[in-house]
Every structure is written in C-alpha cells, then in structure tokens.
C-alpha cells in the first residue's frame with residue numbers, strides 16, 4: 548500500500564505544484580488537497596479546526612501530511628497575531644493529528660529563520676534571531692520537528708519562483724511579479740533595491756527537494772531534519788532584470804523600496820547547503836538564466 552496523503556494550504560504557490568507532483572508519484576486518488584479557500588478538487592479545511600483535522604486524518608487513514616498552510620512574511624508582519632496563530636497553532640493541530648494517527652509530516656521552514664546577525668552566506672548551524680514574526684514562527688516549526696516525537700521533516704526554502712500560481716504575500720514576491728509585469732507592461736516597479744541579493748529557487752527544484760527529502764530513510768537524517776538549508780541560485784534584483792532583458796531587451800525596471808526592504812535586508816544573501824548534499828544527496832538544477840528561461844517558456848506556453 549502506498550501513502551495516503553493530506554496537503555494543507557494546497558491552493559497556494561507551492562501547493563498548486565506539489566499536489567500535482569504527489570499525484571503523479573503516488574496516484575491522484577492517494578492525495579487529498581485541502582485549503583481554507585474553495586476550488587474544484589480541493590476540500591475546505593481550516594488548520595485552526597483541530598477537530599476537523601483529526602476527523603479527516605483518521606477517517607481517510609492519512610499516513611503523510613504536507614503542511615503548507617501559513618501566512619508569509621509580508622502578510623505576517625501586517626497581521627502578527629494571526630500569523631502566530633495560523634503558523635504555530637495551526638502546526639500544533641497538525642502535529643496532534645499526526646501523533647494520534649502515526650503520520651509522517653513535512654512542514655516547510657524558510658530563509659526567514661535567519662536574522663541580521665547571520666553571516667551573509669548562511670551556514671546550516673548559526674544563531675537564529677529572525678527580525679520578523681513569520682521568521683520566529685518558522686524557528687518554532689523547526690524546534691517542534693525535533694521534539695514532537697513523530698517523523699517530521701522540513702526545508703529552509705529560499706524565495707520560490709514559479710508561474711503556475713501567484714506568490715502568496717512574501718518578501719520575495721518581486722521575483723515572481725516581475726515576470727508578469729515584464730510581459731504585460733514592459734516595466735516593473737520593484738519594491739526592493741537593485742542591489743538586494745537573496746537566496747532564490749525555481750519551483751521545480753523545490754518540489755524535487757521536497758519529494759526527495761520525504762523519501763530518505765530516517766536514519767540518514769540528523770539534527771537538521773526540521774529545516775535543511777537548500778540553495779538554488781542567489782541573485783540581485785538588478786541581475787534578475789538583466790537576465791529577463793535577454794528575452795525582452797526593451798524591459799525596464801525602477802526601484803521603490805517599501806517596508807519589505809527591511810525584511811529582505813535581515814536575510815542572508817546566499818545559503819550553504821553542504822549538509823543536505825551530504826545527508827540526502829541534494830543538488831539544484833536551475834541557475835538564474837535557466838530559471839528565467841523556464842519562466843518565459845511556462846508563461847508563454
């Protein structure tokens with residue numbers, strides 16, 4: 548028997564592609580997509596509804612949970628109490644259901660766990676003093692992975708770039724919005740400075756990393772299991788513009804930094820991912836130019 552899978556937050560930027568990939572791997576009938584919003588093929592499940600989660604996990608004999616429901620950094624800073632509730636209490640509800648029903652859990656962490664005291668290339672092990680509420684909720688998430696007494700795993704995703712669903716209220720959203728604006732308007736007003744460098748990753752790499760991490764036998768995973776660093780490609784907003792101009796030479800970008808600049812400045816420029824490479828064979832496939840090429844191919848198809 549293969550796994551019976553529950554995905555929360557399934558209509559978001561990652562869920563849209565992860566549900567598809569899990570269905571291809573394990574069969575569509577094995578995957579139950581849920582979200583607080585409604586859409587065809589997706590059941591309503593609010594992660595604050597602990598009784599609803601328990602009943603669905605038990606009733607559907609769920610064995611694996613991919614817990615994607617969360618508020619991201621920019622939305623989280625505007626609604627800090629709600630961010631804590633959804634990201635921490637929502638996760639606690641998922642963990643309780645996993646404990647009661649023997650489920651394995653994937654719960655993503657983020658580059659937002661790092662704070663201004665982190666070196667510019669973030670090591671796996673470094674003090675975690677995030678500047679945002681969102682980052683603090685992700686530190687708690689990593690700690691719960693180690694203490695909950697279940698098989699719970701996570702990745703410190705960089706900013707994710709994709710075309711199948713919009714980005715969901717994070718600081719790295721400019722690196723997604725810019726493609727839509729480039730094609731629709733030929734111009735983008737970027738909310739971080741031109742020299743802002745952040746760790747980023749193309750969605751295909753992120754989905755593959757997620758599936759690979761969940762396949763690894765638990766003995767191979769050490770103390771970073773709640774949040775492995777994984778690097779994709781790191782670039783400045785200006786370098787992204789230059790790569791887009793290979794496709795659209797007339798494209799222009801202006802820079803009007805807003806409050807999200809502060810969050811971006813508190814995060815590292817790049818990520819050291821040696822441990823993920825050693826322990827479970829992680830390797831990215833997309834660099835800046837191949838990611839931009841794939842985005843244009845996807846958006847123009």
Ligand code: NAD
Nearest residue numbers: 556558559560561583593594616617655657704706707715
């Ligand atoms: P997203 O905002 O695109 O999607 C989140 C989904 O959660 C949305 O569809 C939303 O409707 C749903 N949701 C919100 N509140 C809910 C609730 N109470 N109950 C059930 N569903 C609810 O986010 P995403 O980019 O897909 O991110 C998924 C996970 O990955 C999050 O934990 C996020 O922190 C993490 N992550 C994302 C990125 C990125 O760049 N996208 C980077 C690092 C980490």
Ligand code: SER
Nearest residue numbers: 619620657717718719
């Ligand atoms: N992409 C996310 C954000 O900007 C990082 O976790 O919030």
